[in-house]
Amino acid sequence: MIDKNTTQIETIPCKICLQEIPSSVNQNAEADEYVSNYCGLECYQQWRDKQLEETE
Numbered sequence: 001m002i003d004k005n006t007t008q009i010e011t012i013p014c015k016i017c018l019q020e021i022p023s024s025v026n027q028n029a030e031a032d033e034y035v036s037n038y039c040g041l042e043c044y045q046q047w048r049d050k051q052l053e054e055t056e
């Protein structure tokens, strides 16, 4: 998914799997918490599940 040649695009590491994701997605109108910090919904849900476990 990530093209190493697109070095001009700023990337941030996914908070779960540390995969680099383009920070430009933050500008998407549909940008939500999970697309800002995670490569996808799966990683976001992993993080969210962990938060729930720590809370209980």
Ligand SMILES: [Zn+2]
Pocket (backbone or CB within 6 Å): 014, 015, 016, 017, 018, 019, 038, 039, 040, 043
């Ligand atoms: Zn990820």
